[in-house]
Amino acid sequence: MIKRFEQNGWGTKVGYCVVQKDGAIQWKHIMKAKEGKLPLIHIVFKKPDASIAQQQKWIEAIIQDVRDTYKASSVDLVGHSMGGVTAAAVSLSNPQYIQKLVTLGSPIQGLDYQELMEMYPHARNHIESMGARDLAFHSIALNKLYESRQDFSKEIDVFSGAGDVGDKTDGVVTVESAYGLQEFTEHIHLQTFHEAHSDLHESSEVDKAVYQFLKRD
Structure with missing residues (x-):
């Protein structure tokens, strides 16, 4: 997605x-x-199956680095699936x-790991x-997240994208689960794409929708 954002002149990988x-x-x-373009940072976890709590600590440390290095007062977060x-x-x-949060095919309400x-x-x-334990339906981690939903800031704008291959799922995550943050905030835009789970962050249609969301005031 970052590469395509650069190719389209929408952002710069900084x-x-x-x-x-x-x-x-x-x-x-x-x-x-570059002036007028979104500054983009690509984050890779070498242990992608770490717990949500562990990944959260890593992202919090990265945000602090961004604030120190780039003098940014706030950031936008874009994550696919567990991200x-x-x-x-x-x-x-x-x-x-x-400031803004984008989730793509993210199982906020959990998923079936067998699927x-x-x-x-x-x-x-x-x-x-x-990580697999945390993503399961009714996991302790997801229940904890849900129980904190009333604390979700009204100042954060949210975009949640879901895939639907014809059965109300993207093959892995249900549309209902991907739209789970609508129970956390009213400041949310929901959009369904005819894409499978792994294709949500490889789609030009998704790219355009995410870009338009990030660019708007």
Whole structure:
């Protein structure tokens, strides 16, 4: 998505951030954002199956780095799948630093891990992970998130995108689950795309919708 944003002249990749398995954060600062273009930072977790709480701590540390390095008073968070769940958790814990939140195919209300493995066989390698546990329907982590919904800031604008391949799911996450943040805030835009789960962040239609949301005042 970031590459396409650059190709379309919508944004500039200003940084690349890698979080190692031990939590060490490594930065590569590329360039300053061009005038009128969104500054974009690509974040990669080398341990993508870490718990929501652990990923939340990593993102909070990265936000502090962004504030220190780029002198930014606030940031926008864009997350696909579990990344969106983590971004929602960060938005609850640090609302003063979040302006906009975008979730794409994010199982706010959980998912069926067996269905995930059917679509992505490699997911079997993570079935015993903390991340897999946290994403399950009615998990402790998701229940905790839901119980905090009244604390979600009215100052944060939210865009939640869901995939629907014809059965009210993107093959993994139900539309209802992807739209879970509508129970947290009224300041939310919901949009359904005819895309499978892994294609939501590879779609030009999704790109355009996300860009328009991020650019508007």
